[in-house]
Amino acid sequence: MITRELAAEILAGKYRQTGRLPSEVQLVKRFGVSRPTIGQALRSLQDDGLVERRAGSGTYVRSGKDRSGESRSGSPQLGMIVPNLRQTEIFESICGELASLARVNDYGLWWGAATPPSSEIRMTVEEAEELCSRFIERGVAGVFFVPFEHQPDREAANRRITERLRQAGIPVVLIDRDIGAFPNRSELDLVGVDNFAGGYLLAQHLIKLGMKRLAYVMRPLTASTVDARIAGARIAMLDHGLEAPRKFVHAGDPTDLKFVRSFAQSHQLDAVLCTSDHIAAQLLQSLNRIGVRVPDDLRLVGFDNVRFASLLTIPLTSMEQPCRDIALTAFNALQERIANSSIPPRTLMVTPRLVVRESCGAYSHPI
Structure with missing residues (x-):
């Protein structure tokens, strides 16, 4: 340790x-x-x-x-x-x-x-x-x-x-993401978290809390893993009888108050899913500056469950990436690839885990 x-x-x-x-x-x-x-x-x-x-x-x-x-x-x-x-x-x-x-x-x-x-x-x-x-x-x-x-x-x-x-x-083993755009796959081994499942579970969690109007916030030119999370969130909405709006994804700088106002002050959203805890933390600060309260006015969730997620002014609900499991799977995959180069390319996904905290409003709204 x-x-x-x-x-x-x-x-x-x-x-x-x-x-x-x-x-x-x-x-x-x-x-x-x-x-x-x-x-x-x-x-x-x-x-x-x-x-x-x-x-x-x-x-x-x-x-x-x-x-x-x-x-x-x-x-x-x-x-x-x-x-x-x-x-x-x-x-x-x-x-x-x-x-x-x-x-x-x-x-x-x-x-x-x-x-x-x-x-x-x-x-x-x-x-x-x-x-x-x-x-x-x-x-x-x-x-x-x-x-x-x-x-x-x-x-x-x-x-x-x-x-x-x-x-x-x-031999090369990719970690976290592929070299190209989602959903295409290269002919290389890839090890990472199940991003589709992570996006699905986060959206489903919010929907079970009564949230119907969801949005996704990301930075431009982000990794293909985020596309998988967005796809998972969209399918969760469809599975629960909700239609994902045409303007479901908002790409921009979460510290830019003009960008944040463009979607957060319209009163047309119940909850926001973020690419990462880092972006969620920046967005939380921006929302506070424009007078939007989390979770009272808007629910917020992140992805990764990094150390500071529990230390924010409003502790952040997040999808945890099991780093030790990812490392072990990647290490074993590279050893196997070194020993036998003829193995077909593999996608090895580790299961994420939902960590619930105050930012999603769960403690005042039973699931």
């Missing part, structure tokens, strides 16, 4: 500014465990190639050029390309779990480029292609790839990266 959490923070760049992890005394206090337990966790991170321990100085994140994650001399290595790792909590958790699984199964995990990313927010396509070249040069056994989103050329970039790896004979 401690090793996975620290690995996720390292992968997300939390300690990049100084390169130094908290002292053992600080970690003992943070996790509430003994010093030998912390020492064991730090040794595991060192075995993973994520940190180096300097006598009399402390524990430091290994520099990019040394950060191969090679757990033992001669161990096979896996690669990982996660463009939005630093801004998406679920990918921090999934990558932390993958690092732990790699160590336990005697794999190295190569996850860093030779030079630090130009942005603290996300990896660029150029940086991902540089990392791809290093994977090919190093001859990694397989690669985990979370495809790009939120940019116009994302499909071309995703296909370019996966094709280079394929031509080099390196």
Whole structure:
């Protein structure tokens, strides 16, 4: 548990500014465990190639050029390309779990480029292609790839990266989303949550609370996973005798008050489903600023169940992504693909879980 959490923070760049992890005394206090337990966790991170321990100085994140994650001399290595790792909590958790699984199964995990990313927010396509070249040069056994989103050329970039790896004979397992638009599927293994079911269950939950006029809020150019969630929500409405309005999906910036007013102040909506908890949290702030109360005036739900979802001023109802299960399924899928390249492409979906809190109004309206 401690090793996975620290690995996720390292992968997300939390300690990049100084390169130094908290002292053992600080970690003992943070996790509430003994010093030998912390020492064991730090040794595991060192075995993973994520940190180096300097006598009399402390524990430091290994520099990019040394950060191969090679757990033992001669161990096979896996690669990982996660463009939005630093801004998406679920990918921090999934990558932390993958690092732990790699160590336990005697794999190295190569996850860093030779030079630090130009942005603290996300990896660029150029940086991902540089990392791809290093994977090919190093001859990694397989690669985990979370495809790009939120940019116009994302499909071309995703296909370019996966094709280079394929031509080099390196198996790829996609995590969370495919490289193209929903509902099309590439000839690559894909592991993620059942987004259609997640969208369906969230909409059904709201409908059972008496909500009939639903809408979906997303940012432009988002991932294909969101299309599956929207499709699930639409089918839930049809199954319950409701017609999804023509203007069901609203794409824009949830911090833009003009955009939020365009649908929230019309009094024609009962509830809003959001692409993610992050967008739901931003929307919650905007709704408060324009005088729309959640859940009294408008119900609100998110997706992912990240840590802050329960800490918002109005705790957020959300659909939880089981990150450990996703990581385990992806790791097993890549091992199987490495062992047998002739296996047909597979879509492996993990079941999401509804987490009910105040933002949907459930506590005042029995299901």
